[in-house]
Amino acid sequence: MKKDGQNPNYCEYLANFEKEQNKLKKGIKLENGFDKNKIKFISGIDLAYWENNNETYAVCCIVTIDYESHQIVETKYLSGEITVPYIAGYLSFRELPLILETYKLLEIEPDIIMFDGNGFLHYRNMGIATHASFYLHKPTIGVAKSYLKIENVEYHMPLDEDRAFTDIIIHSTVYGRTLRPHKGVKPIFISCGNWIDIDTATDIVLNCINQESRQPIPIRLADIETRKMREVFMREHKSL
DNA sequence: GCGACAG
């Protein structure tokens, strides 16, 4: 597949995904589909990319931690070629194929999954966290490091204090929430993936925040692991 | 044509 997005098959591909998104959108439930007091394990997912012979590769890492102790209980990874380019609004089409394959490797079943990207806070309310939930059958939360502007609506900056937040309301609907993990750091952008409400999603993100990083621990650990594995794979590609 | 743009 060409990377310039001019391939007609590629356009058809995106058109089909739009239909799929619209179908799936009907299944989104912004209410809890689980007992939030019985969360035992939570997983974070992230990818790292590199180029080789003019082709794009990535490694996906899924790190699962104990919800209370924050100790890592499992780490899995898988690498593969990435053929879909990044287009704002279509992140899941680029990353989901590898994520779903990596998820099959898990031996410990998480109770909830966090994604590096949005869920309901999306042009079609179907960001990667929501989209993935329909394949993983687990409650999901989207946590982005920057804002994806919807319908030209800006967000309200939270106060510069620990745990300050503001709701992101678009057309009278709560699309998501800004959250400043600590005073002096930029806010992160939380949104429901599926089968969870925004207050619970915020609680869970806050439970996973420590002084080390702006991102929740599961995503932070997956990010670290993914960069580590990329080094390994790049070395292998070179020696072959 | 120009700006915006999760990762």
Add this chain to the structure above:
DNA sequence: ATCTTGTCGC
């Protein structure tokens, strides 16, 4: 996402 050095601060 990725390319990249030093540097200011807790």
